[in-house]
Amino acid sequence: MKYKIILLFIFIVSTHASAQNVADSIKLKYDAPVKENFADDWAMLSKYKKENEELGKPKKGEKRVVFLGSSIIEFWKQKDPGFFANRPYIDRGISGQISPQLLIRFRQDVINLKPKAVIILAGSNDIAGNTGHVTNESILDCIKSMSELARKHRIKVILCKYLPVYEYPWNKGITDAAGKIIALNQAIVEYAKKEHLTVVDYFSPLVDDRNGQRAELTTDGVHPNLAGYKLMETVTEVAIKKALKNRH
Template structure:
């Protein structure tokens, strides 16, 4: 993951301490899907978790790594999923969180691109019998952004935002663990 994953244990450490599962957060703020793919081996495969939860793509849309390529982003996410599966790790693919704008890169109008990427991730997950975790549907407001009550900066969840995400994450991990 990226900053959403990185900030989660800092924002709600009680969720990780009191959980039925041992979560290992490997989020690095600002990273794009290609950077996450490069660190999949040391951050995931080498640790041999039962499940990996992949939340990636929104920083690609924010052009943190250069111009956005929908194809390259989807291929990076697919490669992460396939590498994890090849090493016996179950996969949960997450939707990107909604965002109507990025405070660090104004004017991109990312909402339609996030929706389109999420549709592609959902289709890929269904085609490959992977768990799809739809944070977007649970958190989007009428503008297809994050409401201020869940993310004051419009991108990064606060405690209330993570509290929406937590039961969804628990359900997705449990679903992945039930799969062969």
Template structure:
């Protein structure tokens, strides 16, 4: 009897130790909803009079709050960027990371990672379909839409085999502006103040030709604040 009890205790201990060491599998969370889940819960709903703005995008937005955290701390701005994400992932996150936060406006920066991929399945149409779906969801939920002209990119350092990146960005931006104009959405132009003579980013504003440095983000902050003012006022 004592031996059986001892073996049961050992078995229970081994099972408990195994359970503690097994990490939960989040491979089904393709859009990485878990990244901001707890932050969203802690953030809660806007306070009375708060004009919250959500920044939805990929690494350009995610790195922004690291490069210049005071910009977000001093405004009712909520950064919800996740590095590497494509427009379809942003669409999946839209309800949790935008709608449920009850912002006055959302800034949508999408498309570059779609274009920078090497699978060859992405077109401007697929990107725009996702952007349109996000914009329509926002409008239905009384959230002002701010669509971005993407930052200039001459070449992606991690995919130098991709040719014509600059032309693809320019073409996508034309589609975004046309759609925004047709639907009376605010356009936020990150392209014009950062572009150089090759339609890439000016060297003094970027770390790698794709992502801005602090000086680049300062330029972006000025045009962002102007666009937000246009969309929702002070």
């Protein structure tokens, strides 16, 4: 009899413990903070959202300039933070982005910051085949749309002749990358000339004899090193001064 009572006691205790574990598990599941799902944020608007809110409006007399692009822009501030820290320049680069993503970000990361000018560096990741189904025409369409948005909001536009790239190390199957960048640059210059926009030439100071980047100025044939960025800074300063004087 005692044996049966002991077994019954053990059964009741174990059943209660099991039920408590299930209850605790359910409680933890519902008490745990819900992780926000950013699956719909294809353009990564979340990356600079808080930073933009903290930045606020430009101060009186501030000639704010936004740098919009992908990894070339994002890494620029990392390689030479002083260039941005000592000037009213805002880095809004996101590594890996293609031109449609820049277009989606344009209102939040450019227009809403109320800059005097914007530098738009777009096209390389499109050409690199990061997503495929991209042509120079589609890249230029995005650049045109961003330019039109900027001008509507009285923001001076600075378009860029893209940096030279002979070959993309992460996608060596892309044929004639150099030729495609040269063709895109020509289309950008033609559009800028037609619309009286300023162009900053990042191609000529960095190019080697095979239309790639000079070895002493790059980390991987695509991204500049500090020396490369220093050359870019020189032509950028000239372009910004020109753009801010431009009446168009």
